[in-house]
Amino acid sequence: MRCPEPYVRRVNYYETDKMAIVHHSNYIRWFEEAREDFVRKAGIDYEQIEANGILMAVVGVSCEYKYSARYGDIVVIETRPVLFNGVRLNFEYIVREQESGRVLVTGKSSHCFLGEDTRRPLNLERRMPEYCKILTGLLAETGGDK
Amino acid sequence: MRCPEPYVRRVNYYETDKMAIVHHSNYIRWFEEAREDFVRKAGIDYEQIEANGILMAVVGVSCEYKYSARYGDIVVIETRPVLFNGVRLNFEYIVREQESGRVLVTGKSSHCFLGEDTRRPLNLERRMPEYCKILTGLLAETGGDK
Amino acid sequence: MRCPEPYVRRVNYYETDKMAIVHHSNYIRWFEEAREDFVRKAGIDYEQIEANGILMAVVGVSCEYKYSARYGDIVVIETRPVLFNGVRLNFEYIVREQESGRVLVTGKSSHCFLGEDTRRPLNLERRMPEYCKILTGLLAETGGDK
Amino acid sequence: MRCPEPYVRRVNYYETDKMAIVHHSNYIRWFEEAREDFVRKAGIDYEQIEANGILMAVVGVSCEYKYSARYGDIVVIETRPVLFNGVRLNFEYIVREQESGRVLVTGKSSHCFLGEDTRRPLNLERRMPEYCKILTGLLAETGGDK
Numbered sequence: 001m002r003c004p005e006p007y008v009r010r011v012n013y014y015e016t017d018k019m020a021i022v023h024h025s026n027y028i029r030w031f032e033e034a035r036e037d038f039v040r041k042a043g044i045d046y047e048q049i050e051a052n053g054i055l056m057a058v059v060g061v062s063c064e065y066k067y068s069a070r071y072g073d074i075v076v077i078e079t080r081p082v083l084f085n086g087v088r089l090n091f092e093y094i095v096r097e098q099e100s101g102r103v104l105v106t107g108k109s110s111h112c113f114l115g116e117d118t119r120r121p122l123n124l125e126r127r128m129p130e131y132c133k134i135l136t137g138l139l140a141e142t143g144g145d146k
Numbered sequence: 147m148r149c150p151e152p153y154v155r156r157v158n159y160y161e162t163d164k165m166a167i168v169h170h171s172n173y174i175r176w177f178e179e180a181r182e183d184f185v186r187k188a189g190i191d192y193e194q195i196e197a198n199g200i201l202m203a204v205v206g207v208s209c210e211y212k213y214s215a216r217y218g219d220i221v222v223i224e225t226r227p228v229l230f231n232g233v234r235l236n237f238e239y240i241v242r243e244q245e246s247g248r249v250l251v252t253g254k255s256s257h258c259f260l261g262e263d264t265r266r267p268l269n270l271e272r273r274m275p276e277y278c279k280i281l282t283g284l285l286a287e288t289g290g291d292k
Numbered sequence: 293m294r295c296p297e298p299y300v301r302r303v304n305y306y307e308t309d310k311m312a313i314v315h316h317s318n319y320i321r322w323f324e325e326a327r328e329d330f331v332r333k334a335g336i337d338y339e340q341i342e343a344n345g346i347l348m349a350v351v352g353v354s355c356e357y358k359y360s361a362r363y364g365d366i367v368v369i370e371t372r373p374v375l376f377n378g379v380r381l382n383f384e385y386i387v388r389e390q391e392s393g394r395v396l397v398t399g400k401s402s403h404c405f406l407g408e409d410t411r412r413p414l415n416l417e418r419r420m421p422e423y424c425k426i427l428t429g430l431l432a433e434t435g436g437d438k
Numbered sequence: 439m440r441c442p443e444p445y446v447r448r449v450n451y452y453e454t455d456k457m458a459i460v461h462h463s464n465y466i467r468w469f470e471e472a473r474e475d476f477v478r479k480a481g482i483d484y485e486q487i488e489a490n491g492i493l494m495a496v497v498g499v500s501c502e503y504k505y506s507a508r509y510g511d512i513v514v515i516e517t518r519p520v521l522f523n524g525v526r527l528n529f530e531y532i533v534r535e536q537e538s539g540r541v542l543v544t545g546k547s548s549h550c551f552l553g554e555d556t557r558r559p560l561n562l563e564r565r566m567p568e569y570c571k572i573l574t575g576l577l578a579e580t581g582g583d584k
Contacts, residue, residue, distance in 0.1 A: 013328065013338075014171055014321045016164035018217055023160045024496040025470070028463040029306045036305065046305075047364045058462040062500035071164055072339045159474065159484075160467045170350040171320040175452045178317070182451065192451075193510045204316040208354035218485045306463055308456035310509055315452045363456055 003141050004041030007034040007077045008098065011069050021068035027105050028061055031093050034077035035109065038091075042138055044131050052127060053116040056089070063107040067097070074098040080142045084135045086123040088112055149287050150187030153180040153223045154244065157215050167214035173251050174207055177239050180223035181255065184237075188284055190277050198273060199262040202235070209253040213243070220244040226288045230281045232269040234258055295433050296333030299326040299369045300390065303361050313360035319397050320353055323385045326369035327401065330383075334430055336423050344419060345408040348381070355399040359389070366390040372434045376427045378415040380404055441579050442479030445472040445515045446536065449507050459506035465543050466499055469531050472515035473547065476529075480576055482569050490565060491554040494527070501545040505535070512536040518580045522573045524561040526550055 009030070017023040036046055049056060069075055076096045083090035088110065095105040115122045125132045155176070163169040182192055195202060215221055222242045229236040234256065241251040261268045271278045301322070309315040328338055341348060361367055368388045375382040380402065387397040407414045417424045447468070455461040474484055487494060507513055514534045521528040526548065533543040553560045563570045 012325055014169045014324055018162035018166040019493060020164040025160055025463055025466040028466055032306060033304055055457060058503055060502045064498045065496055158471055160470055171317055174317040174320055178452060179450055201311060204357055206356045210352045211350055306461045310454035310458040312456040317452055
């Protein structure tokens, strides 16, 4: 299974702050956009997961800021799954400015599948085996941990 | 019934944009904060409305920008109900900079009570008469329309 | 001059609220995205306007909510200039759900060109005649007022 | 020097997402609010730092999510400086739900003082010795590293 193409998007004016750079909180939102784009392109419909009564809760995020994205920039976000064991799913991200290719920001997020009703951890394997297969395949492709 | 005191809050850094002023979309969020503060102080618990299966949908908003709020400003937001007929509820807002008292922004919002299940208009009178009484009282106080 | 193609974008998860619909404040941000996309496609570089020491301040916005956009929706936003006189520039917007074509939200925004230093109104004609020509052409195309 | 009182604030409706919890990106914004409240109460005016041509850039953030804040919650955010050496300044945060005292989220942020013009690291000691003294005092109080 080939990893999906990176996610590309423009910087919005409302994402800048008075330092004339993108406010640091927005990269966390871009990670979410990139992650959803990544799984969508791989054939996973996050809405369908939720329709099955499963939530993908965010357990942790981190972000390292090297350079600032600015209004007018187009950014390219690479998403890479680095761990998947049925219950936990971790991603890493690299945000680049498209024109220069310069790395602006890197980050990580870790997730846990929960029952919507119970709000307790749940193994995706039993409930959505086809999606597990896709995630395992992507992980093998990118060299992440099981 | 006396109208509640205005809502006071600081400008957050993340609410500014690269013009070094508060991004215009944020005033719509401040109206929401001010409206909820207003009804809360008047004895209305919006969570309880939702717990009764009733949503207060936003039907329209408008906003006129005179001067810009800036980082470091404390703003004072006056909320005034201007119409309530059981189904529809309209508010007007005035945002002032606290120190100078200068009017920065004025706005309006109109709302409609809906059944959460049906997503159809619903008269609050039958379901939550005590809240209707409060809203009618506030309206009389501020001279709005029934 | 042909009007640019409408702006298309996905609903982001972080744009939803606990009613499971897009929070009403976000449409104001989408109008901004759509407006910038519109002028960019027409050959206007908003960064260049700012580089010339000119700001395009938002004077007013309004929004009418008919149906709610939801997570998973792709929305199509039509932008139409309805007034331009060198100093003032007004737009109208229609937000549709792509699949059904259903109109979700309509809105308006009015803008004023300002000197960055003076923060006073300024006629774009003298400073950026080429952009005035483009805006006038688009206005003629869409039947708006001069 | 006594550490300032924790920062207290309500959850806003627009901060929730369709899981009916606060969207995870917002905690990063709350950290900023809490950090600015903390330094303000300690006698540091962040606007004055910027007025001196100094920026406090965010170098990294991280956040661990244990329980979710919900609409209607009042949250209490403790801020603690854990490192300050004139150039770098790190904070840790604990977000609690006020009524139960339950820890919802913990996080960290690291910052670097930069010249606004040069965008290069800068020692606050030479430019704002009085603020350095305050930060060093707060650090001693909380047992952080120099």
